[in-house]
Amino acid sequence: MSIARALKTPDELRIAGLVSTERLDEVRAVAERYAIAITPTVLSLVDPADPADPIARQFVPDVAELVTVPEERADPIGDAAHSPVKGIVHRYPDRVLLKAVHVCPVYCRFCFRREMVGPQGDGMLSPAELAAAFDYIRNHSEIWEVILTGGDPLVLSPRRLAEIMRGLAEIDHVKIVRFHTRVPVVDPGHIDDALIAALKQARKTVYIALHANHPREMTAEARAACARLVDAGFPMVSQTVLLRGVNDDPNVLGDLMKAFVETRVKPYYLHHPDLAPGTGHFRLDIEEGQRIVASLRGTISGLCQPTYVLDIPGGHGKADIGRSAITGDDGCYSVSDFRGNAHQYPPR
Numbered sequence: 001m002s003i004a005r006a007l008k009t010p011d012e013l014r015i016a017g018l019v020s021t022e023r024l025d026e027v028r029a030v031a032e033r034y035a036i037a038i039t040p041t042v043l044s045l046v047d048p049a050d051p052a053d054p055i056a057r058q059f060v061p062d063v064a065e066l067v068t069v070p071e072e073r074a075d076p077i078g079d080a081a082h083s084p085v086k087g088i089v090h091r092y093p094d095r096v097l098l099k100a101v102h103v104c105p106v107y108c109r110f111c112f113r114r115e116m117v118g119p120q121g122d123g124m125l126s127p128a129e130l131a132a133a134f135d136y137i138r139n140h141s142e143i144w145e146v147i148l149t150g151g152d153p154l155v156l157s158p159r160r161l162a163e164i165m166r167g168l169a170e171i172d173h174v175k176i177v178r179f180h181t182r183v184p185v186v187d188p189g190h191i192d193d194a195l196i197a198a199l200k201q202a203r204k205t206v207y208i209a210l211h212a213n214h215p216r217e218m219t220a221e222a223r224a225a226c227a228r229l230v231d232a233g234f235p236m237v238s239q240t241v242l243l244r245g246v247n248d249d250p251n252v253l254g255d256l257m258k259a260f261v262e263t264r265v266k267p268y269y270l271h272h273p274d275l276a277p278g279t280g281h282f283r284l285d286i287e288e289g290q291r292i293v294a295s296l297r298g299t300i301s302g303l304c305q306p307t308y309v310l311d312i313p314g315g316h317g318k319a320d321i322g323r324s325a326i327t328g329d330d331g332c333y334s335v336s337d338f339r340g341n342a343h344q345y346p347p348r
Helices: 010-015 021-031 040-045 054-059 127-138 158-169 193-199 220-231 250-262 286-296
Strands: 088-092 095-101 145-150 176-181 205-211 236-241 265-271 307-311 318-320 326-329 332-336 342-345
Touching (some): 010 021, 040 054, 250 286
Parallel strands (some): 095 145, 236 265
Antiparallel strands (some): 326 332, 332 342
16 A cells, blocks of 8 residues: 555554554554554555564554553653753763654654653754753763754754754864664655755764664665765664564574665664563563574674663663673683684683
């Protein structure tokens, strides 16, 4: 089915063939709590004949989202604990998050900010709130990098993006501006000359962090959108969430990492799923994740290796949770290869 705009209601999902009539009431119950949006690009990637389709699993609501467990949190990575003014998260000394907008072109069913984004979320920063955020950045000379996230900052109009970039241009100690986005894969046509011109307004070094979770997302159109950004001078890195039923297979994950590298996107973070409400059906245990990540080493190029990280609940930051390949005992080391075989190595 071809559509001209994003699907945002359970009835639209049913008409598009993504939800059966039998499931409609369940999906409506989920929609009362969490936002829905599926772009025409994403819809075109879904295989309706596959009940376990990894694209649909990421975006089509599931009644499992209404099942919560005690360890889940509305703010699983602790943004609020490090938010001195609205729109700013200052967790690490040299960088801040700037959450200028809380809407997205699509809504991931595993989103760790699912309680904050969408039409029912925190909306867009007002001019006064954005000015206060800039004042905070200006008054903290240790801030070297500003990371625009949210929400997806690239849903903003070129005019709004240019305003933000010009505001950052006036702050000398900010050297790096990073955008976290799904737009190149879920709405690649949005990456046009006007948007690229807006990103250049700051005269800062701009990085684009692309979020994608399955190799089918890296379509020819998505790769062309990334090429427009890279050719315009913006280095790109990747962010992926390790998700049960989507990419918890070494071959699938490896193909995704290769697709990134082929597109001139450097694999960066592989996130362990956060403890967001109603996302337990996406989570796998850490040891399983470590085995998957370890299997990539030696089977695909070193250019394709992401760092497996966990955001420690409560706002304590990221930790590298990739299994260590080396252990020491009695003055000797044991080093494991990518097949799991152990080899002895002298202390020096």
